[in-house]
Amino acid sequence: MTVRVCSVVGARPQFVKAFPVSRRLREAHEEVLIHTGQHYDEALSGVFFEELDIPEPDYNLGVGSGDHAPQTAEMMRLLDEVIAEEAPDVVLVYGDTNSTLAAALVAAKREPALAHVEAGLRSGKWSMPEEVNRVLTDHCSDLLLTPAANAAETLRGDNVRGEVVVTGDVMYDAVLAVRDRALDESTPLPVSGIRPDEYVLATVHRAANTDDPDRLAAILDGLAAVDDPVVLPLHPRTEAALHEHGLYDDAAERLRLVDPVGYVAFLRLLADASKVATDSGGVQKEAFYLDTPCVTLREETEWVETVEAGWNVLVGGDADRIAAALTDRSPLPPKPELYGGGDAAGRTVDALESVLGDGSSVAERAAEK
Numbered sequence: 001m002t003v004r005v006c007s008v009v010g011a012r013p014q015f016v017k018a019f020p021v022s023r024r025l026r027e028a029h030e031e032v033l034i035h036t037g038q039h040y041d042e043a044l045s046g047v048f049f050e051e052l053d054i055p056e057p058d059y060n061l062g063v064g065s066g067d068h069a070p071q072t073a074e075m076m077r078l079l080d081e082v083i084a085e086e087a088p089d090v091v092l093v094y095g096d097t098n099s100t101l102a103a104a105l106v107a108a109k110r111e112p113a114l115a116h117v118e119a120g121l122r123s124g125k126w127s128m129p130e131e132v133n134r135v136l137t138d139h140c141s142d143l144l145l146t147p148a149a150n151a152a153e154t155l156r157g158d159n160v161r162g163e164v165v166v167t168g169d170v171m172y173d174a175v176l177a178v179r180d181r182a183l184d185e186s187t188p189l190p191v192s193g194i195r196p197d198e199y200v201l202a203t204v205h206r207a208a209n210t211d212d213p214d215r216l217a218a219i220l221d222g223l224a225a226v227d228d229p230v231v232l233p234l235h236p237r238t239e240a241a242l243h244e245h246g247l248y249d250d251a252a253e254r255l256r257l258v259d260p261v262g263y264v265a266f267l268r269l270l271a272d273a274s275k276v277a278t279d280s281g282g283v284q285k286e287a288f289y290l291d292t293p294c295v296t297l298r299e300e301t302e303w304v305e306t307v308e309a310g311w312n313v314l315v316g317g318d319a320d321r322i323a324a325a326l327t328d329r330s331p332l333p334p335k336p337e338l339y340g341g342g343d344a345a346g347r348t349v350d351a352l353e354s355v356l357g358d359g360s361s362v363a364e365r366a367a368e369k
Helices: 012-026 042-051 068-086 100-106 129-140 149-157 170-180 212-226 236-244 248-254 263-272 279-290 303-306 318-328 345-356 362-367
Strands: 003-011 030-035 089-095 113-117 143-148 162-164 200-203 229-233 254-258 275-276 293-297 311-312
Touching: 003 012, 003 068, 003 100, 012 030, 012 089, 012 170, 012 263, 012 279, 012 345, 089 100, 089 345, 100 113, 100 129, 113 129, 113 345, 143 149, 143 345, 149 162, 149 254, 162 345, 170 263, 170 279, 170 345, 212 229, 212 236, 212 248, 212 318, 229 263, 229 345, 236 248, 263 279, 275 279, 275 318, 279 293, 279 303, 279 311, 293 318, 303 311
Parallel strands: 003 030, 003 089, 089 113, 113 143, 143 162, 200 229, 200 275, 229 254, 275 293, 293 311
Antiparallel strands: none
16 A cells, blocks of 8 residues: 655754655655745755755745744644645654644644654653643654654553554664765865864754853853863854844854754764764764764753763753863763664654555544544
């Protein structure tokens, strides 16, 4: 049975997760790729489609940035029209963005089944918009695809109604697909004036870190306390916050502020850094896969396994804890295999075929919702 899939993406991490799955899907099935436009500039969107050879989206809804309620509502309005027209067997969503939730709510009230990649993750912090998005999406989903066994246990403890399948992490597939290109030693580092293992890479973009001027200033102080250069590719939200809070000039003087870089260049920066300081969930895993110790600028993480393994430390927004973690040179423990062996995309497609290829009609499946 050929499965017709509407895949919905909207932000950088979702482009990365989607490309290995789309590649496998299109070998035997039909995919309609919908980009909500949540990330809409070239640095955060277009370059990823080009670098990763992701098919051009069949739809770009052009929603753009905005407050949660109107942004999610506009996404739902437009997605509802597309999904009604395309009549897929399944809507496939990734992660925990507003794009994810919008597509989940639309699919839950229409005929297609809903499949959620990265289901079962929890930070335990309900005040995070991402936590709300992922929990609600999980409870809407017919098929819940988890990166690890503990996420599957979380879902079973939550009594979700859908089928739970452990696939591994599709982001590991993505890293493996471009790692050789990213780490080609003949290619210079994408930022001048730094040398491998003699700089720290930083990424800061979450609203909890950028919207509070005192917390953002403390993070900058912690990063600046490191002797080695600190390279900070500026997310548009972070750049705007630095200007708004009057912190830009100080940051530019003490850190290496650079424009956002593409995925391949970012992996090169990450692999060659002595450590990375980040508030991104995806970067925590990418660092783990590329053997770079991670310092997470949050009080919690959905990727608890990396902390338990000793490759990630949570420091929040405390300047002293950030500086101490970045300058700590304690040896790292052996690295376990946490999220599968890099075949999560194939397992994802297998799960879709298994659940949707059993002869059930879309109408019968919708009646089960």
